Amino acid sequence: MSLSAFIEIDSVWKSFDNHPVLRGLSLTVPAHSATVLIGASGSGKSTLLRCINALETVDAGSIVIDQELDVTAFKTDLDAVRRRIGIVFQSYNLFPHMKVLENITLGPTRVLHKSKKESEAAAMELLTRFGLQAKALDYPDRLSGGQAQRVAIVRALAMEPEIMLFDEITSALDPMLVGEVLDSVRELREGGLTMVMATHEMSFAKEIADQVCFLNEGIVWEAGSATEVFDSPARPETQEFLQRVN
Amino acid sequence: MNTPAPGTDTVYIDPLRRERVRKKARSDALIGVASLVGFVAVVVLLVGRSSGWETVQKTFFNGDQFAESFPGLLEAFWLNVRIFLIAEPLILIIGLLVALARTVKSPIFLPIRVLATMYVDIFRGVPTILIIFLLGFGMPALQLTGVPSDAIFWGTAALVLSYGAYVAEVFRAGIGSVHPSQTMAARSLGLSSFQTNRFVVLPQAVRNVTPPLLNDFISLQKDTALVAVLGPIEVLRRAQIDTSANFNYTPYVGAALIFIALTIPMTRFADWIQVRSARKKRAGGVA
Ligand SMILES: Nc1ncnc2c1ncn2[C@@H]1O[C@H](COP(=O)(O)OP(=O)(O)O)[C@@H](O)[C@H]1O
Numbered sequence: 001m002s003l004s005a006f007i008e009i010d011s012v013w014k015s016f017d018n019h020p021v022l023r024g025l026s027l028t029v030p031a032h033s034a035t036v037l038i039g040a041s042g043s044g045k046s047t048l049l050r051c052i053n054a055l056e057t058v059d060a061g062s063i064v065i066d067q068e069l070d071v072t073a074f075k076t077d078l079d080a081v082r083r084r085i086g087i088v089f090q091s092y093n094l095f096p097h098m099k100v101l102e103n104i105t106l107g108p109t110r111v112l113h114k115s116k117k118e119s120e121a122a123a124m125e126l127l128t129r130f131g132l133q134a135k136a137l138d139y140p141d142r143l144s145g146g147q148a149q150r151v152a153i154v155r156a157l158a159m160e161p162e163i164m165l166f167d168e169i170t171s172a173l174d175p176m177l178v179g180e181v182l183d184s185v186r187e188l189r190e191g192g193l194t195m196v197m198a199t200h201e202m203s204f205a206k207e208i209a210d211q212v213c214f215l216n217e218g219i220v221w222e223a224g225s226a227t228e229v230f231d232s233p234a235r236p237e238t239q240e241f242l243q244r245v246n
Numbered sequence: 247m248n249t250p251a252p253g254t255d256t257v258y259i260d261p262l263r264r265e266r267v268r269k270k271a272r273s274d275a276l277i278g279v280a281s282l283v284g285f286v287a288v289v290v291l292l293v294g295r296s297s298g299w300e301t302v303q304k305t306f307f308n309g310d311q312f313a314e315s316f317p318g319l320l321e322a323f324w325l326n327v328r329i330f331l332i333a334e335p336l337i338l339i340i341g342l343l344v345a346l347a348r349t350v351k352s353p354i355f356l357p358i359r360v361l362a363t364m365y366v367d368i369f370r371g372v373p374t375i376l377i378i379f380l381l382g383f384g385m386p387a388l389q390l391t392g393v394p395s396d397a398i399f400w401g402t403a404a405l406v407l408s409y410g411a412y413v414a415e416v417f418r419a420g421i422g423s424v425h426p427s428q429t430m431a432a433r434s435l436g437l438s439s440f441q442t443n444r445f446v447v448l449p450q451a452v453r454n455v456t457p458p459l460l461n462d463f464i465s466l467q468k469d470t471a472l473v474a475v476l477g478p479i480e481v482l483r484r485a486q487i488d489t490s491a492n493f494n495y496t497p498y499v500g501a502a503l504i505f506i507a508l509t510i511p512m513t514r515f516a517d518w519i520q521v522r523s524a525r526k527k528r529a530g531g532v533a
């Protein structure tokens with residue numbers, strides 16, 4: 001595993017309506033690793049993820065991908081940034097007026113300008129890999145929450161991103177359905193994708209994380225390996241948070 | 247009959263209960279029909295025996311007059327249909343363009359946004375009939391070369407401008423009804439703002455506003471009769487001519503029947519679409 005920095009987040013500030021959310025947050029995400037963000041609701045996990053793929057613009061600081069692409073620079077083509085970074089949301093956000101297959105091929109055909117045939121073949125391959133091939137021609141309203149979330153993962157993967165962001169992707173799910181979605185993430189982890197995920201699934205975080213970051217007061221309060229952060233947290237705020245969620 | 251074992255994969259309704267439900271449905275239907283027949287009989291009796299009924303019947307429901315005027319009314323109605331068929335697509339195009347113009351954010355398009363807003367404010371605020379008068383009598387009076395003086399042209403144009411403003415607002419509401427998370431998901435795939443509108447927001451917006459749009463169609467279909475004030479022989483004008491020739495109002499009733507024959511199916515269709523889309527939305531839920 002290479003340990004080169006793949007995402008370099010440096011002193012990022014972000015506020016909403018005069019309310020600071022990120023307060024000079026810095027974080028390095030190594031290539032081919034899984035970074036897990038934990039922290040209380042409202043601590044800025046979603047905001048940070050959305051800043052990484054430029055769905056939000058930062059107030060100050062920089063986010064550099066692969067030492068060359070500064071997401072926060074004024075001249076950066078944001079659509080180009082988003083092409084390299086996939087994101088999966090808590091609420092799936094599938095396009096309800098499109099069949100599963102169309103949801104997945106929209107990006108590849110319209111953004112990557114692949115042929116319909118090529119992108120459908122690739123989409124079917126991905127759907128098969130995630131056990132969803134039978135759902136290809138269904139509309140999203142025919143899917144269970146777990147299936148919908150896995151389709152959302154496939155939709156992001158179809159863009160062949162270098163980085164995947166996951167924002168509490170199991171929080172809206174029935175407990176029975178959490179497992180199948182986490183299995184999908186596990187599989188991606190084994191494939192060596194660089195990923196950053198916000199989650200409340202602590203046992204899953206422990207299992208999958210190369211790096212765990214506890215967000216508090218708008219910065220990374222404490223970071224380390226899963227064992228370090230979960231088993232022997234150094235700071236009282238981290239201990240308190242872990243006690244509350246366990 | 248035996249009760250199936252608990253856990254059997256079947257629908258089981260107690261036979262006594264099923265019989266009771268069936269009986270109730272039958273007696274409900276009987277009571278309903280009887281009540282309706284009774285009500286109609288009473289109305290017919292009361293109305294028929296009242297002293298004025300014969301005059302009313304002669305003036306509004308005169309069979310001979312009806313037979314005489316109806317073919318002409320139908321023929322004249324064809325003009326209403328043509329006005330409708332020409333106006334409706336234009337209204338949809340104008341409505342959509344104006345709604346879109348009001349959503350663009352780039353400062354260079356500020357004039358377009360201002361114009362679109364003014365258009366909606368003005369044409370929604372002025373009665374349709376006034377716009378018809380204004381354009382239908384005003385424009386030909388200018389006697390400018392190149393400006394048509396045809397009443398049908400200006401009547402249709404007035405309807406298009408008036409309804410365009412309403413439909414623009416319907417579309418705008420539709421665009422607003424698409425959740426921002428849909429835009430975020432589309433942008434996260436690298437789609438441009440234009441592509442996001444084109445493939446994600448607009449299709450859902452149009453689907454969400456189909457029922458109110460159909461209601462506007464129905465309303466427009468009736469309002470084609472407003473063009474009568476400018477003189478073209480459409481169905482209302484035809485009925486008016488026939489009426490004043492014979493001092494009998496049956497042709498108006500005939501014209502009304504023609505409109506109803508068209509609006510009732512359209513209304514039922516709109517209801518059906520509405521129910522269907524409501525059901526879809528419920529099923530869609532989280533997506
Ligand atoms: N688009 C927004 N507009 C205004 N406030 C926002 C917006 N997004 C997030 N916030 C606020 O920022 C804070 C952090 O939110 P968020 O990043 O969603 O936290 P988390 O994902 O850790 O729960 C919250 O107080 C939230 O209300």
Ligand SMILES: [Mg+2]
Nearest residue numbers: 045046167168
């Ligand atoms: Mg969040």
